[in-house]
Amino acid sequence: MRDRFYATADELVGADKRIAVVLADIGVGRMPRSETSHADRVINVGIREQLMVGVASGLALTGFRPIVHSYAPFVVERPFEMLKLDLGHNDVGAIVVSVGASYDAAANGRTHQTPEDVAVLSALPGWRIYVPGHPGEVDQLLRAAARTDERVYLRLSDQSNQLARPITPGRLHLERRGRDATVIATGPLLDATLEATADMDVTVLYMTTARPFDGDTLRASLTGDLIVLVEPYLVGTSSAEVATALADIPHRIAAIGVPNVEHRKYGTWQEHNAAHGLDPRGIRARIERALSPIA
Amino acid sequence: MRATIPALGYADLRRLMDQQLGDEKHTPSATSTLDVIWVLYDRILRIDPDRTDDPDRDRFVLSKGHGPMAYYAVLAAKGFIGVETLRTFGRYDSPLGYHPDRNLVPGVEISSGSLGHGLGIAVGMALGLRIRRSPARVFSLVGDAELDEGSNHEAIAFAGRVGLDNLVVVAVDNRSSSYGWPGGLAARFALEGWSSTTVDGRDHAAVERAFNVEHEGRPHAVVAVVESKR
Numbered sequence: 161m162r163d164r165f166y167a168t169a170d171e172l173v174g175a176d177k178r179i180a181v182v183l184a185d186i187g188v189g190r191m192p193r194s195e196t197s198h199a200d201r202v203i204n205v206g207i208r209e210q211l212m213v214g215v216a217s218g219l220a221l222t223g224f225r226p227i228v229h230s231y232a233p234f235v236v237e238r239p240f241e242m243l244k245l246d247l248g249h250n251d252v253g254a255i256v257v258s259v260g261a262s263y264d265a266a267a268n269g270r271t272h273q274t275p276e277d278v279a280v281l282s283a284l285p286g287w288r289i290y291v292p293g294h295p296g297e298v299d300q301l302l303r304a305a306a307r308t309d310e311r312v313y314l315r316l317s318d319q320s321n322q323l324a325r326p327i328t329p330g331r332l333h334l335e336r337r338g339r340d341a342t343v344i345a346t347g348p349l350l351d352a353t354l355e356a357t358a359d360m361d362v363t364v365l366y367m368t369t370a371r372p373f374d375g376d377t378l379r380a381s382l383t384g385d386l387i388v389l390v391e392p393y394l395v396g397t398s399s400a401e402v403a404t405a406l407a408d409i410p411h412r413i414a415a416i417g418v419p420n421v422e423h424r425k426y427g428t429w430q431e432h433n434a435a436h437g438l439d440p441r442g443i444r445a446r447i448e449r450a451l452s453p454i455a
Numbered sequence: 456m457r458a459t460i461p462a463l464g465y466a467d468l469r470r471l472m473d474q475q476l477g478d479e480k481h482t483p484s485a486t487s488t489l490d491v492i493w494v495l496y497d498r499i500l501r502i503d504p505d506r507t508d509d510p511d512r513d514r515f516v517l518s519k520g521h522g523p524m525a526y527y528a529v530l531a532a533k534g535f536i537g538v539e540t541l542r543t544f545g546r547y548d549s550p551l552g553y554h555p556d557r558n559l560v561p562g563v564e565i566s567s568g569s570l571g572h573g574l575g576i577a578v579g580m581a582l583g584l585r586i587r588r589s590p591a592r593v594f595s596l597v598g599d600a601e602l603d604e605g606s607n608h609e610a611i612a613f614a615g616r617v618g619l620d621n622l623v624v625v626a627v628d629n630r631s632s633s634y635g636w637p638g639g640l641a642a643r644f645a646l647e648g649w650s651s652t653t654v655d656g657r658d659h660a661a662v663e664r665a666f667n668v669e670h671e672g673r674p675h676a677v678v679a680v681v682e683s684k685r
Contacts, residue, residue: 180586182579200585200586201586203582205609206612208609208610208612208613210571210575210605210606210609211578211606211609211610211613213575214572214574214576214578214579214606214610215575215576215578215579217565217575217576218575218576218577218578218579218580218582218583219579219580219583220579221565221579221580221583222510222579222580222583222584222587222589223583223587224583224586226579241569241572242575242606245569245572246575246576249556249566250557250558250565251558
């Protein structure tokens with residue numbers, strides 16, 4: 161995903177004079193055409209993430225469409241007040257693109273792990289949050305974001321599905337119809353969810369736009385009273401969105417995601433997925449429990 | 456272009472400020488900025504209250520959003536907002552809050568109040584204008600205590616390194632920083648490659664001269680010293 165982001169951003173800078181990329185050392189040298197031919201619109205501010213977002217705001221206020229990029233903890237959490245005020249309260253847009261989703265950089269430890277990112281940004285109004293599951297979707301969503309002036313968060317991950325889906329930005333994609341439950345698989349967890357539910361009679365919806373949440377498609381596709389929410393970030397991040405969308409419909413929610421604890425494990429994202437029940441085996445076990453009759 | 460001929464002048468500003476009641480805690484903050492904001496709007500900024508969306512207008516960025524009564528008074532005197540609006544200061548449905556909102560007040564360039572945000576935005580504006588080869592300049596007002604916020608120093612260092620000469624900072628120094636700035640604020644900016652000068656923040660002619668200093672290839676800082684808040 162990360163390579164595709166750089167390639168598409170490089171192309172966008174060349175094609176659209178409004179596009180300006182703001183970096184804080186991360187990503188420097190990865191957009192060679194732009195950094196040579198349009199060096200004034202590929203701005204590296206050094207390791208100054210608060211400034212990175214402030215500069216993006218100033219660029220937007222002077223007519224540009226900034227793309228801001230770094231590791232998730234450094235582009236979401238460290239400059240959070242700049243995202244809230246410099247962009248949000250000033251009512252200007254930017255495309256914030258992160259790498260290092262949740263524990264992609266697991267061996268780097270907690271300082272580089274941000275399973276909170278979508279929950280944190282969801283607390284701010286007016287953000288569109290994209291969680292692609294394949295490099296092809298990164299390209300599509302980045303181009304869609306570049307055509308608007310919205311505040312967009314594009315969350316890239318080392319984890320990826322085998323195939324891109326024909327997604328529509330803003331919409332849940334109907335992957336499979338079933339009868340017993342509705343499973344919402346988010347971004348790079350689609351393949352694991354499909355493997356986990358291969359012999360289950362459940363509807364699977366694929367979510368690449370986490371915010372605004374597509375409650376209309378969920379209601380139209382609803383199967384049974386159980387909604388299983390599979391998210392690669394903090395467990396239950398979208399539970400309130402599901403509950404709001406189904407406020408007048410009796411339902412149950414089983415949320416699968418990263419537990420909200422102080423993480424002190426290193427290793428790989430595969431090991432973290434297994435530990436948190438986000439591999440096919442863990443997802444299947446959780447869905448089976450949720451489908452079992454209540455004793 | 457210069458602002459339209461003002462119907463009101465400097466002598467009216469205190470009266471206009473006095474119409475804005477309720478945030479007396481920040482009166483010292485407001486009065487400390489009054490003269491430099493007046494000089495900017497009266498003598499320096501190329502802005503027109505009838506064309507606040509002119510892409511080549513100069514930008515005034517009140518980073519220190521505290522105590523905007525002086526700012527609002529100058530905006531009213533220069534025809535950006537109605538004088539009658541001043542009496543609504545701080546009310547629920549007023550456009551004039553204790554910290555300014557660019558979405559509510561014509562002529563206000565950024566929404567500010569939380570310290571340490573405006574200078575970074577001003578750097579982005581100056582970069583944007585430079586990319587577009589606009590002749591416009593960006594003037595950002597910060598306070599000496601606001602400079603305690605580390606985010607300012609990200610902006611100061613970077614602007615100096617990239618020679619952002621369409622950026623001017625006016626640092627109003629009323630000695631309100633808890634631990635002060637040994638060596639003086641001007642030296643801090645100079646260390647980062649800025650042109651810098653220190654003036655009496657109440658001397659309009661001196662402040663004007665300071666804003667007009669040539670600073671090709673470097674951003675410029677005007678440290679405007681006013682009476683101590685302590």
